[in-house]
Amino acid sequence: MSKKILIMAGGTGGHIFPALAIAKELETKGAVIEWLGGKKGMECTLVPQHGFRFNGVYSSGLRGKKFTTLFKAIFLLSFGLLQTILVFIRFRPDKVIGMGGYASGIGGIISKIFFTPLIIHEQNTIPGTTNKLLSKIAKKCFQAFDNTFHKDVHAITSGNPILFTPNSKKTPDSVKNILILGGSLGAQKINQTIPNIKVPLNIWHQTGEKHFNEVKALYVNSIHSEVKIEAFIDNMAEAYAWADLVICRAGAMTVSELIASKTIAILIPFPFAIDNHQTTNAQHLSKNGAGILVKEASFNSERIEKELLALDSKKLNEMTKKLELLSVPNPQMIIADYLLC
Secondary structure, three states: OOOEEEEEEOOOHHHHHHHHHHHHHHHHOOOEEEEEEEOOOOHHHHHHHOOOEEEEEOOOOOOOOOHHHHHHHHHHHHHHHHHHHHHHHHHOOOEEEEEEOHHHHHHHHHHHHOOOOEEEEEOOOOOOHHHHHHOOOOOEEEEOOOOOOOHHHOOEEOOOOOOOOOOOOOOOOOOOEEEEEOOOOOOHHHHHHHHHOOOOOEEEEEOOHHHHHHHHHHOOOOOOOEEEEEOOOOOHHHHHHHOOEEEEOOOHHHHHHHHHHOOOEEEOOOOOOHHHHHHHHHHHHHOOOOOEEOOHHHOOHHHHHHHHHHOOHHHHHHHHHHHHHHOOOOHHHHHHHHHHO
């Protein structure tokens, strides 16, 4: 009889996309999958697009709420709790996996009440509030990076599942092709700085929809050899294979994609990320000699030009080897196999 797995993830792509990778792996192994997420989150459209049954529940964060909105948040969470109970009664999952987000927190609590084994996966180098709490009741914890959870948790380092299969690539002798990743919303500081670099390059720039026209205008008088500007990039495997270097933020999934595709990067962490987790994510690469961390306060075209000139063939080869050492093969398979055992 097929195992029934409830996946609990939502709120951000960082939670949703690795969960989708796990779902697809489970599907190939014959599991019956349903999804629990926020009723108004991006997951409510993304998950059905990938063919999985979605159960949307009301959820709300409590952290940082003003007193005036706290009552409404508590009401929504209470209603979401009832909705989640009904999902468990109807679906009766054999196991549940929580990837983070508020719906995941509610589902994790209910799994304990229903004596359903709870497994969690943390994508960042610093655990989110939900996973930090659920790690105390979970049967097994997976982490993308070493030492994310306290050693008493006995977490398994699995890496982050990604939705694409990286293309093989050779280590570049020099930096000619630069991929700029502004994220789905665009990173304004990155978008405004890169067009001013005075080193001629081939540039593939993902801007985010909001900044597309602005960035396009900045490249009008560009000295660069070739410029390709897109609001979004659909084929990330192709983009990473093309790039000699990436300039990007330091979200957990971006860092994991860099490792999986063995792509060297200059990382500019978003300085206002919760718990400053993007800086810690970037340090996972920089402290291991597998990436370059530049704080946003010191990020400018002159600094980037200096970093580019320092990346000779020897340095690029060394950094690629360091990336290979950080790689964990088939994260989604590791997690899926545990869920089905």
